[in-house]
Amino acid sequence: MSYLKGFLVTFRQIFQTRVTTPYPSKKREKPERLHGRHVLGRYEDGMEKCIGCELCSGVCPANCIYVRGADNPRDNPVSPGERYGFVYEINYLRCIHCDLCVEACPTGAITESKMFEFSFTNRNDAIYTKDELLVDSESGKPKQLPWEDWREGEDLLTSGWLRATSPNGDASYEGQIAWSGDLGYGIRKAEIGQSDSEPQEEGM
């Protein structure tokens, strides 16, 4: 009669709860540090953080970032420094979302949002320009482009990121504020470093 046990196994499944999420209509909550589409941040006064140093471009293993810096105009500076990112382009057909550009950036200008649901119908559309990557100059939130699928909460605090070692890249600075001010969000509290005793949430 053990032969009939198999039938019970399949029959019992009918009454079990489903684990399926009906994806396009409902998204599961994303992990806190998911690597999605990049954004270029602004300071609280609306100035761009990018200084056109091309470090991100240099570190990029997929060669997908193209940056050209230019001198800031004296009467109307774009960034609080000598130079600013004149051209900033990311090719999303090449990008592997490794976040090395984010770690390389000396001003924390480039970060990644949690949104990865976007698509294109030709190769040129896959190249995001500086206009598309920059956060909105009023609210400081990422621009929600028509071909992207943003959901509630996915555009919040997109400038959050963490270095592999500590919030500052140096263990002795652990727990100290490492963020420059963000347009729309201001200066945020220091994040917990990896050596912190507080356990990370499981089941990411």
Add this chain to the structure above:
Amino acid sequence: MMIIASDPLLSSEIGLSVVAVMLLKVVLAFALLMVSVMLVIWFERKVVADMHNRVGPSLAGPWGILQTLADGIKLFFKEDLLPARADRVVFRLAPYLSLVPAFLSFAIVPIGGDFTNGGDGTVSIFGHRTLLQVADPPVGVLLFLALSSIAVYGVMLAGWSSGSKYPLLGSVRASAQMISYEAALGLAMATVFLSSGTLSTSGIVAGQATWNWNLVATGVIPFVIFVIAGTAELNRPPFDLVEAEQELVGGFHTEYSSIRFALFFLAEFMNMITMSAIAVTLFLGGPNGPILIKQISWVWPILWFFLKVLAFLFTFVWLRATLPRLRYDQLMDLGWKLLIPASLGWFLLIAALNIGEDRGWSTFLVVPIGLLVLSLAALLLNGAIKKARDSNINAADLSEISEGTE
């Protein structure tokens, strides 16, 4: 109307109302079958999804109930491919050879009507008394057997005419499988004819209207054999070697696309419904069942019939969700060495009992003697099988040795 009325064929015995009722029944049966195929495909996908802990179709219509319609429309607008090496005429003909028998065999199934208390199962439509089945030929269930044999041609010719090796292999498997299981199927059905004394489906249903449903004679061994052989006849899991995806891509319909593929699909599910309906008719008393509310007494037989069919459909889906596919030699072993001898033995036992009743032999003598003879035959068969297997193994050993020495 005047032309029909003045027709010499219709003027004497067959009135216009008979023709009208007949036409109505044909159209109704056709529509019923089409709609139920649509719902059954959805039902199967939904239930098998439940058993896999999935969701299943859920987007087209409420609970995805229109999914089949969407699939049908999609298939209809797909390109209709004709392989270069196909036999064109046969390739086009084959789907219809599958579909038409599937349609026709449903015609003999009574789907309603009161057979209890000596009722003959007729109902009154527009003052005309008729059975709730399209046709009630005297040969009855033999028509079903004949049509299911024709359906083998549909599968066989589809595979052969595709001009491709996977369909050919699939169809060779299919015809071998369907022909071998038809024997067990037929023998299980023969037991039913023997105990009901008629081939007509309405007669068989009327014979089961008593309290015992012929439970001992047909309800256990022939019923189980019929369900197993019927599953094999339908090429459904665990006997779906015909279209075993892992081995044959898609089996006999690999080269078919567009609406021709849809026709095969339609035929497959229609056969599933028909097989369930035939099983209900032969073994479970068709539309018989308690009539609970007297005011709408005509509803209950139809309801009981559909509930019984639904139980069968659920079982077929359950089998699919649970059992892995058999190996081909296991399939043949089960068919030839177990099902055919078992059904034949039971058939002979029932036949002996019937003759004994006619001649006035004692039942207490017929049963033990019959069982003794049958167990002797089983022993002989077992011995023969064992001997054949041993000699096969020996032959294999010998050939291995001779290969090794060379």
